[in-house]
Amino acid sequence: MAKQAVLLLAHGTPDTVEEIPEYLRNVVSGRPMPEHVIEEIKHRYTLIGHSPLTEISMEQGKMVEAELAMEGVDAQVYVGMRNWKPYIPDVVRKLCADGVEEVAVVCLAPQNSRTSVGLYRRAVQAESGSLKIDFTEGWADNPLLADAFAVRLREAQEKLTPEAGGPVPVLFTAHSVPCRTVQTPAANEGQPRHWPGERADPYAQEAKHTAELVAARVPQIPKWWFAFQSQGASGGPWIGPTVEDTLTSIASEGVKTVLLQPIGFLCDHVEILYDVDIAFKDYAKGLGIRLERPQSLNASLTLARAIAGLAMRGLGRLQENESAARLN
Numbered sequence: 001m002a003k004q005a006v007l008l009l010a011h012g013t014p015d016t017v018e019e020i021p022e023y024l025r026n027v028v029s030g031r032p033m034p035e036h037v038i039e040e041i042k043h044r045y046t047l048i049g050h051s052p053l054t055e056i057s058m059e060q061g062k063m064v065e066a067e068l069a070m071e072g073v074d075a076q077v078y079v080g081m082r083n084w085k086p087y088i089p090d091v092v093r094k095l096c097a098d099g100v101e102e103v104a105v106v107c108l109a110p111q112n113s114r115t116s117v118g119l120y121r122r123a124v125q126a127e128s129g130s131l132k133i134d135f136t137e138g139w140a141d142n143p144l145l146a147d148a149f150a151v152r153l154r155e156a157q158e159k160l161t162p163e164a165g166g167p168v169p170v171l172f173t174a175h176s177v178p179c180r181t182v183q184t185p186a187a188n189e190g191q192p193r194h195w196p197g198e199r200a201d202p203y204a205q206e207a208k209h210t211a212e213l214v215a216a217r218v219p220q221i222p223k224w225w226f227a228f229q230s231q232g233a234s235g236g237p238w239i240g241p242t243v244e245d246t247l248t249s250i251a252s253e254g255v256k257t258v259l260l261q262p263i264g265f266l267c268d269h270v271e272i273l274y275d276v277d278i279a280f281k282d283y284a285k286g287l288g289i290r291l292e293r294p295q296s297l298n299a300s301l302t303l304a305r306a307i308a309g310l311a312m313r314g315l316g317r318l319q320e321n322e323s324a325a326r327l328n
Contacts, residue, residue: 001047001157001319001322002101002102002103002322003099003100003101003102003320004075004100004101004103004104004315004318005075005076005077005078005095005098005102005103005104006064006065006068006075006076006077006078006098006105006106006314006315006321007077007078007079007080007091007092007095007103007105007106008057008060008061008078008079008080008105008106008107008108008307009079009080009081009082009088009103009105009106009107009108009109009120009123009124009131009299010053010054010057010076010079010080010081010082010107010108010109011053011081011083011086011109011269012026012053012054012081012082012083012084012087012247013051013053013054013083013269014045014084014087015054015080015082015084015085015279016093017033017045017046017162019084020041020042020045021038022067023083023304024037024041024208026040026082026083026084027083031171031234032152034088036231036318037047037233039236040203041105041270042271044270044274044278045274047225047274048273048274048277048278050271051268051269051273052268052269053267053268053269053280054081054084054085056267056268056299057079057081057108057267057296057300058079058284059080059106059270059299060079060266060267060298060299060303060307061077061079062077063299063301063304063306064077064264064307064308064311065077065301066304067090067304067305067307068308068311068312071308072205072235072265073311073315075104075311075315076098076100077243077311078091078094078095078103079091079222079240079244080092080124082119082123086130087123088120088123088124089123089126089146090125092127092128092130093127093257094122094132096127096129096131096284097103098149098179100131101130101132102131102132102133102315102319102322103131103132103133103134103318104134104310104311104312104314104315104317104318104319105121105124105136105314106136106139106307106310106311107120107121107133107136107309108266108267109140109266110139110140110142110145110206110210110264111132111138111140111174111202111203111206111207111220112137112138112139112140112201112203112206112211113177113181113182113201113202113203114181114182114201114203115177115178115181115203115237117137119150126277131175131317132321132322134207134315134318135314135315136310136313136314138202138206139306139310140206140209140210140310141206141209141210141213141259142205142306142310143213144215144302144303144305144306144309144312145213145303145306146210146214146217147243147261147302147306148234148297148300148302148303149210149214149261149263149294149302150214150217150218150296151232151302152215152294152295152296152300153170153218153259153261153294153296154218154299156259156261156292156293156294156295157218157220157221157300158261158323160257160292163257164256164257164290166223167203167249168221168222168257168258168259168292169222169223169225169255169258169259170213170218170221170223170224170258170259170261171220171224171225171226171227171246171247171250171258171259171260172210172214172224172225172226172227172231172259172260172261172263173213173228173229173260173261173262173263173264173276174210174211174226174260174262174263174264174265175228175229175230175265175271176226176228176229176230176232176238176239176240176263177235177240178202178237178238178239178244179236179237179238180236181201182203182204182239183200183201183235185200187208195311197314204228204239206240207226207263207305208226210264210327211224211226211263214261214263217321220270223252225249226239227240227241227242227245228238228240228242228243229242229243229262229271229275229276229280230271230275241254242297243260243280243283244280244283247280247283247284247287247289247291248287248312250287250289251284251288251289255289256288256289256290257273257289257290257291257292258284258289258290258291258292259291259292259293259294260269260276260291261292261293261294262276262278262293262296265281266296266297266298267296267297267298267305268296268298272293272296273288275299276293276314277293
């Protein structure tokens with residue numbers, strides 16, 4: 001039987017403020033970035049002290065490996081980052097050096113987008129060689145993922161409801177992406193198709209669907225909205241509505257307390273610790289709204305079980321393919 005492993009992919013984050021310029025060059029694939037943008041991101045990192053994304057992703061990997069072992073699956077879990085160390089190509093080369101022949105790959109971004117899952121997949125394939133890969137394209141509708149978010153949301157509701165005098169409405173968010181990246185190929189007729197396939201990028205619909213699944217699990221929510229957060233500084237429009245515009249609209253309805261839950265992120269990092277906990281809270285305060293957020297999933301056991309389930313299905317498909325190849 002072929003030696004199997006699991007590879008989890010994440011965005012990555014620099015370890016120190018001094019590394020931010022190099023990190024940002026990775027994020028934008030080497031394109032020039034204005035100095036004032038670099039300085040602003042340095043400032044944000046300074047305010048939060050440190051982005052724990054890498055450490056939490058590594059912990060999630062260990063938890064998934066433990067869940068697999070409990071199910072009798074002997075497969076080591078590796079973690080690779082697209083924009084920082086450990087880089088995906090380096091981790092794929094280590095997989096091969098360790099004698100792994102088949103790998104189930106799961107992106108720690110549940111909602112499938114060309115700007116996340118598509119780029120991560122390219123990074124894996126560039127170094128894969130003879131390695132057989134099963135790549136989970138997206139898992140926005142995974143029941144355990146929705147359960148994990150719902151647990152955190154219920155905990156926050158139970159804490160805030162007595163203080164607010166009743167259940168609190170919710171604003172779900174996911175990271176915005178440039179409009180150009182979610183356009184269908186047909187929208188750019190005559191231009192090179194940088195992305196395979198004809199169907200539209202599913203990201204926006206998948207993000208909203210995750211929110212719907214979470215909301216359905218917490219029926220005491222009186223009302224909920226959805227917005228895209230953390231629009232970038234690159235040229236061209238990004239998908240919305242923005243959190244700021246949505247909060248302004250919510251304030252016009254007389255709402256005084258809101259729970260904001262980012263359902264596009266699986267752990268704490270700068271887009272939560274700064275964008276939500278500092279920037280959005282301050283913006284909401286200026287509108288007369290108290291904004292709170294549920295705890296991030298981070299070391300959620302339910303999340304680990306969701307990812308382990310995806311990995312087991314991927315490993316199973318690889319085994320089936322191997323068996324079929326032997327028969328032919």
